[in-house]
Amino acid sequence: MSPRSVITPWRACLALLLIVLPAPAWAGPALTDAQLRFITANAEFTLFHEMGHLLINELQLPVLGREEDAADQLGLVGLFLRHNRPRDRAFYRKLVDIAEYWRLEWQRPKPAYEEVQAWDSHALDAQRFYNIACLIYGSDPDNLDWVLETTGLPAERALYCDQEFAQARHAVEWLETRLRRPPDRPVRHRIRVQYDPPPAHINNGQDILQRVRESGELEAVANLASEMFDLPRDGQLRLSGCGAPDSWYDARNAEVVLCYERLEHFLLLSGTYTNPKAGTDSTLP
Ligand SMILES: [Zn+2]
Numbered sequence: 001m002s003p004r005s006v007i008t009p010w011r012a013c014l015a016l017l018l019i020v021l022p023a024p025a026w027a028g029p030a031l032t033d034a035q036l037r038f039i040t041a042n043a044e045f046t047l048f049h050e051m052g053h054l055l056i057n058e059l060q061l062p063v064l065g066r067e068e069d070a071a072d073q074l075g076l077v078g079l080f081l082r083h084n085r086p087r088d089r090a091f092y093r094k095l096v097d098i099a100e101y102w103r104l105e106w107q108r109p110k111p112a113y114e115e116v117q118a119w120d121s122h123a124l125d126a127q128r129f130y131n132i133a134c135l136i137y138g139s140d141p142d143n144l145d146w147v148l149e150t151t152g153l154p155a156e157r158a159l160y161c162d163q164e165f166a167q168a169r170h171a172v173e174w175l176e177t178r179l180r181r182p183p184d185r186p187v188r189h190r191i192r193v194q195y196d197p198p199p200a201h202i203n204n205g206q207d208i209l210q211r212v213r214e215s216g217e218l219e220a221v222a223n224l225a226s227e228m229f230d231l232p233r234d235g236q237l238r239l240s241g242c243g244a245p246d247s248w249y250d251a252r253n254a255e256v257v258l259c260y261e262r263l264e265h266f267l268l269l270s271g272t273y274t275n276p277k278a279g280t281d282s283t284l285p
Contacts, residue, residue: 035270041097042266043258046247048075050256051225053249054191058231059179068122069131073168074175076135081172092144095136097273099151102129104269130157138165181230191222191235191256199241202260209239 031039052074056063063070076098083091106125116124123131133151137144138161148158181187195213198205222237235254245265247258 031267031270034273035267037093038097038101038270038273039263039266041094042101043263044094045075045079045098045101046258046262047221047256048078050247050249050258051075051221052078054225054235054254054256055175055229057249057251058233058235058254059175059229061175066121066123072123072128072131073135074172076132077165077168077172080139080169081176092136092147095132096147096150099129099132099136100273101266101269102126102132103151104272105129108269108272134158134161135165135168138162179229181228185230187227187230189231189234190226191231191237191254193218193222194236194238194240196238196240198260199243202241202264205241205260 049071052071053067055061055074056067056070076095079095102125106129116122118124122128129151130153133147133153134157137147137151137153137158141158141162147153148155153161195209198209218237218239225231231254233254235256237256238258240257240259242257242259242261245259245261247256247262249256
């Protein structure tokens with residue numbers, strides 16, 4: 001999820017869900033509703049994060065602090081603005097799933113080369129978990145005490161999360177207000193979608209490719225970003241085999257890449273997603 005890593009409607013994340021839905025050829029056990037929600041939420045957040053990198057670079061947005069942190073904030077606040085469904089149960093389930101993904105990344109056993117190092121441009125997985133949990137809670141502290149219980153976000157951090165969320169939301173609204181393409185200005189440049197063949201090691205790769213193509217939802221994401229902003233050049237959104245569960249934005253050619261392997265990684269991690277409090281009715285307002 002580096003800037004070599006939005007804006008997507010709900011239907012776009014459904015498209016990504018279609019990618020990983022248990023196809024007839026899927027050899028594993030059927031996915032639970034919680035697994036499907038986890039995969040969908042994190043696929044959507046990945047697109048928002050990477051499109052955040054694209055907007056930062058293509059629109060020359062001023063960034064204080066690390067770009068990776070800014071992309072996470074753009075991604076999460078972008079979800080709020082796009083869905084505009086405060087206090088909606090399904091929406092907050094989705095947000096908690098995104099935070100919990102980073103907890104899983106933080107706590108899962110992994111080889112040393114997969115560990116994020118202190119010098120990395122990304123925050124540590126544990127920090128991304130707490131940062132996102134803080135933004136979620138800070139969006140509506142009066143009604144989201146359950147987020148503190150579910151995520152374990154300490155009170156010392158939670159105390160100021162409303163200010164953190166307000167600051168991030170203000171920045172995103174500033175961007176929207178000043179840089180949204182006027183309706184009377186024609187679209188000069190577009191993000192085009194490209195599908196690379198799935199790598200042989202991806203389970204049901206051809207089926208995944210077919211489902212994504214038929215859904216047309218990646219095109220919907222690309223069109224939304226193209227039409228919302230007056231981009232300075234054409235770009236690409238590419239579904240590709242990368243050899244690793246990655247995604248990125250490449251500033252050389254304004255290209256966002258979402259890897260088949262990353263979707264497969266979400267699928268695998270969803271099988272270990274056992275937090276009993278995340279998104280259950282008893283923990284939601
Ligand atoms: Zn990134």
